[in-house]
Amino acid sequence: MQIGPYRIEPNVVLAPMAGVTDKPFRQLCKRLGAGLAMSEMTISDPRFWQTEKSLRRMDHDGEPAPVGVQIAGTEPTMLADAARYNVDHGAQIIDINMGCPAKKVCNAWAGSALMQDEALVARILDAVVRAVDVPVTLKIRTGWCTEHRNAPTIARIAEDAGIAALAVHGRTRDQHYTGTAEYDTIAAIKAALSIPVLANGDIDSPEKALAVLRHTGVDAVMVGRAAQGRPWIFREIAHFLATGTHLPPPTLTEIRDILLDHLEALHAFYGEASGVRIARKHLGWYAKDRPENAAFRSVVNRAETAAMQLALTRDYFDALAAGDTGRSLAA
DSSP, X not given: OEETTEEOSSSEEEOOOTTTOOHHHHHHHHHTTOSEEBOOOEESOGGGTTSHHHHHHTOOTTOOSSOEEEEEOSOHHHHHHHHHHXXXXXXXXXXXXXXXXXXXXXXXXOGGGGGGOHHHHHHHHHHHHHHOSSOEEEEEEXXXXXXXXXXXXXXXXXXXXXXXXXXXXXXXXXXXTOSOOOOHHHHHHHHHOSSOEEEESSOOSHHHHHHHHHHHOOSEEEEOGGGTTOTTHHHHHHHHHHHSSOOOOOOHHHHHHHHHHHHHHHHHHHOHHHHHHHHHHHHHHHHTTSTTHHHHHHHHTTXXXXXXXXXXXXXXXXXXXXXXXXXXXXX
């Protein structure tokens, strides 16, 4: 898949997720096979650009290209200024958020709420595309509600405005993340456009990725929640798409090393106190839906320091491996 001057290979992309796709997680997913990793959304209001949270979200030092940054807001001029500001601070692709279903975002008339006002969508896209000389992409849902799936109309507006690629989550805003994603709307959008289209929603296995690509004809798949606690899903999907065969699941030792590297990156990025706290949710995701979940979490959540968190995690995986070296937490 080509986005402006950037060849996205493999065509498996990490979806932007608030509170999840920080720099440590983006770097990890890219290392484990993601062709592109979008940042969590950055607010367009300049009053908040110098806050500690915003400065971290705009930190792309050492991040492999292309650096994709998602911006969120409502006012075209403000979003254009935000795009320029982020390009000046390292963004190589600007993504506009019109897909977030969160109430606090939609109540501010941002995220997926914007899909209710197609004229405003057109003004926003035109302003941002004109503001920067890097590719601008857009992420949307199939519509605001199930009775009004206007994503095909928004998609045509996007292409006319010069949007370089479009990602579509196969749910309406009122569905949030409930039910199942549908891909017929995405297939219709792909058939009508000449720009790259990415399919998002419920892509949680190599087989599902292939099925969605075949059903929709899209150029790439975008993986979100399925990557939480399973960042190696990108290489699994990429390998399956390329060869039709499955990679062996990661061993306990490999998962331990991936997790320890991730913890160290979080501690370094956020500082010890915040890093230890933020790491807990990632530790929970690594253990989610596995028999060891409760025991693992009860062990690692005792940690109050970075050294203790690393030691407890390392010791726990080493004990598991010693007890049954053929076992994998990825199973």
